[in-house]
Amino acid sequence: MTGYHAPAPADNGGRARKPDPARGFTAAPSSGPTEPMARRARPIRPPPRLLSRAADISGALRSMTAATFDILGIGNAILDVLARAEDGFLTDQGMRKGSMALIDTARAEAIYAAMGPGVESSGGSAGNTCAVAAALGARVGFLGKVAEDALGEVFAHDIRAAGVTFPTAPLAGGDPTARCLILVTPDGQRTMNTYLGACVAFGEADVDEAMVASAAVTYLEGYLFDPPAAQAAFRRAAALARQAGRQVAISLSDPFCVGRHREAFRAFVARHTDILFANEDEVMSLYEADSFEAAMEAARRDVKLAALTRSERGSVILAGDETHHIPAAPARVVDTTGAGDAYAAGFLAALTRGHALPECGRWGSLAAAECIGHFGARPQSDLKALVGAA
């Protein structure tokens, strides 16, 4: 809490969020990548000040072209299939509790056949973050690849109905829309099995240059390191954002994902990242650190701003020599699916609104608590009321 003065919240300009009535749920034709931009033109507002300590860069931010989006998320576009399961089911299936495993078609079919009745809803790490941030009043875009199929239409409907601009053309004639088979155990922990499907086709051509340049923060999910073409897209998005003088945020997603791509992650965080989101396991895996404290100090050196989450122990926000400890918001644990995504959403929605870092952490904690209190990753409550941002 060192010497930070919160700027007044930016005017939201009464932005209405209306889904596009031209998009049906039966085989809608693909839309060009720029079409929704014109439709969603919004009143210009001053660019947000991103860092509490960053008096040195806030002048530069203010003089930049006004951002059209607060947050542009880029990630795997996935439909979640959630079912309850006992711990024994995970053991029988050889699943590592709490983690995300990549699976092929045969394994997806075998797991689906063995698991209980499910509930389907839109998911994907960055997709969840975008939906939650939009619910909190942020202006949000999302880039990610679905197929031209029923589940792809569900994903597109849901993210647009949440108020998020989603221009990526669906994949025709390739793999089906990605799905994640999520087993929720009685302790509320989620264990995920992801079939990437059409996500593998997300590439550099899908990175909408104008959208990246017009977003205050480009937010990348670490899972994008898994599909190879997406890695290239990821780097291009970061380069474009930096070129336009915008901020690049990354979420590390999963300790095993970090393990699969550690060197690439380490280089990306050090060279191209402004804002780092990670939980304790992920940041320790990234830096191969023996303690959270050691990992924390490594992150402090690498990025301007880091928000490190520690489940029920809350989160730690690092910005230069500033350190803020944020308590977790009270929650009855029903299902932790999407809790980290929701934290990042709350944090970034507050940050791009010009709030002080402790307030950003509070929004993150509240959004995560809301998410944990119900089945599924997308919000079910009035989040604006929850954080007091009517």
Add this chain to the structure above:
Amino acid sequence: MTGYHAPAPADNGGRARKPDPARGFTAAPSSGPTEPMARRARPIRPPPRLLSRAADISGALRSMTAATFDILGIGNAILDVLARAEDGFLTDQGMRKGSMALIDTARAEAIYAAMGPGVESSGGSAGNTCAVAAALGARVGFLGKVAEDALGEVFAHDIRAAGVTFPTAPLAGGDPTARCLILVTPDGQRTMNTYLGACVAFGEADVDEAMVASAAVTYLEGYLFDPPAAQAAFRRAAALARQAGRQVAISLSDPFCVGRHREAFRAFVARHTDILFANEDEVMSLYEADSFEAAMEAARRDVKLAALTRSERGSVILAGDETHHIPAAPARVVDTTGAGDAYAAGFLAALTRGHALPECGRWGSLAAAECIGHFGARPQSDLKALVGAA
């Protein structure tokens, strides 16, 4: 409560319910209508005694071939898409709150485009009843038509994972799997918009004669009067059940559905129905009665057993000159979708287990209360524990 003695509960024979691992979620080939029968052969147990007052028919029941299924549901196979909505949304869309409207493709697309982010789960009135009854330990089959598409696979997975035998061949090359766009208002009321899709192709050929003959109760949802070919299937199923000396149950589904087909319903109830499920509005619409009491007496004359639900005022069970008033179980109202279906499931699961009518009503009330307490129509709690039937 006049002179009824509960028979001892029948032995359940430790029936394990395992989904078929051969069924995947990507384009599974259609299965013939009889294939799962052999797979699901179960220990034979004595036939249930269905009616408390029916000493005259219980002897006949006992001497019949033992039933393989307690309940065979026949209904529209539908995927629900649930979203929260304000009352104003219903007004703007010209929807009648609390009712079910049939919609065509164009209207389905328009409503879907306008509604908020959704959650998908398997539904359909009789399908819900089957899933709940199976969760309560009943041996259950279901007949209904999905398409050979992603949503059809979801429906088939969910009902089989719930422990229900579902042999109907999916429709190839026709309309897509049916879906119901359900708007849940802040008072917990649901307003449904059904696109029937592949359900229209359900016909007499889909009525598995052996399954009907081997089910203690064939349970028909009133909504089947809407697709014309299903009406014929409906009558055939009832005739086959009667021919095999089994019981025929019908649920009236919706007052407007009753209004659309009143004469046909009236004749069917009087001539072919043993057990009638209806709520207050439906039974009054059926008999065009001015009071619930008048409708009640008409139902008493028409059928051997009627269970009439009255929301928070509980239910009334009529069997000859017996009348049982059953209180509603306490519930926090989140979403009433499927409450009536769950009531019928609880009632029939207890009845086919040999319980007394007041106990059947109690199971119905508890199953309905569980359903009302969460979003969506399929059970989320351990229902056996809830009713005390471990």
